[in-house]
Amino acid sequence: MGKIPVLEQCTVSYKEDKHFLADRLDVYLRSNNNLIFPHRHNFYQMVLFLSGEGSHEIDFKQYPIEKGQIYCMGPGQVHSWMFKGNMTGFIVNFDIDYFKSLLIQPSYVDNLNLFSSLNEGVFVLEDYQLQEISNLFNQLIVLNLEQTANDLKRSLLLYILLRLDQAYSPKFPGQSVDYHLVLIKNFISLIDENFRELHLPKDYAELLFVTPNHLNSVCKEYLGMQAGEVIRNRIMLEAKRLLILPDWTISQVAYELNFNDNSYFTKFFKKVEGKTPEEFRKLQWK
Template sequence: MAKIPVIEQCTVSYKEDKHLLADQLDVYLVNNRNLVFPHRHNFYHLVLFLQGGGSHEIDFKTYSVSIGQVYCMGPGQVHSWMFEGDMQGYIVNFDIDYFKSLLLRSDYIENLSIFSSLNESVFSLTEETLKQVIPLFEQLVGLKNSPSEDDLKRTLLLYILLKLEQDYRPSFPTKAMDYQMLLIKNFIALVDLRYKDLHLPKEYAELLFVTPNHLNGVCKEYLGLQAGEVIRNRIHLEARRLLILPDWTISQVAYELQFSDNSYFTKFFKKVEGITPEEFRKSQWK
């Protein structure tokens, strides 16, 4: 049984900069041709496809490559790719603290919708946005051998991320950014942050200064899910990620997710997944 490795930023970055990698996709694939197996990162990772085919998998879901498609991943997500043909585009990796000296809010990047584990951050850019971001990516790649231009690189990358965020449409219905949508975004960000120790909608409602009924109603309207389902889905996702690590026992996974005992965790997982944790683990490593 193989272990899902964690790829560290320093193993794929250039010597000139251990905190940022920005490159043409085809060049990156030549330099990292062996990274086709399932793995996870300890850094942020995004790719823009301009040519090529095949597919890529993020957190157990497969996506077909399309021209103008972007995928954005945060630390800890599991992925692999099965590319076909002449792959062209851009790839950017940056570590968790890359914007620490630039932004007043240290959690700003992790709260962007494009990096939320509860959203599917695989989407196609509009033609107008694509025209705008390609020169930005080119400029960022052109600075890869210029370690003295750190502030310029940070600013360029932040601008790219904000353009992607502006073009991104989450899976819930598109509406104007009103109070209700802001509540949903804050709820999703909070679940991403506190899913291990807060399991009840009322706990999140209290932190968001709304009633549990109001939070539940807004979740139903925008997401088509109960607030409790949103929380359970995030716990379930992390459970799946941890269960594919063979050096973790079922007890360790349950403890990490703060379940009171193994039986409660097994009952929770089987209700959501349809099979037990042991059966899920076996299915992933046949």
């Protein structure tokens, strides 16, 4: 069966370092003008737009491009862009293990708000932030030309990530990292690992050592939705990712997501999305 193309860092890098790339967006686009869309990455990507028109799409949500907008995307997300005219800005790619020799905690980058599945890693910088981040990206590009600056590149990139994380306004600003927020993050993490097999809130509540009612109330407070909806949204996202594959049948998608039969999956999909899997697929293939 076919899959959404997964682009590896080495296939989109025209530099000597296959684990890291920092460049101006227009230079990158000229060197990678044959990218296949939609696709996934097995690496992290950040893009800061300074000028240009069009839009980009991450996991089936479209964002119109504007000056100062930045997106931070982690491995596995489905991605495409529809640019118009001359695009300028910056792009940074780095692989999953890029900070391995620098950080004791391997999941440190994943735990940043920028890459958390609790939030959308797309936002617009204020003018003063845009000036600072642009200067830092310029420094990163200069360092990228130096063959012996690996630790400096890692350190500067980490500093940029932390400054962006500070500038980012997540869905629940001003709330401290308390027990409930930790519970939500653990819940999201468990869903990412188990959504194919576990479809019910009570299954996750048991793994989190809380009652289903407590899990529901915390999700309602922090996410504005019940636990069941959070689970359904993750299942739906994966369903959409699979439905855009031309050689996957509806039955194969249903089987992959552990639905007992095709008709049950179709009812589930239509109830959440408002259209059948077939209708969704036809819209994507237009």
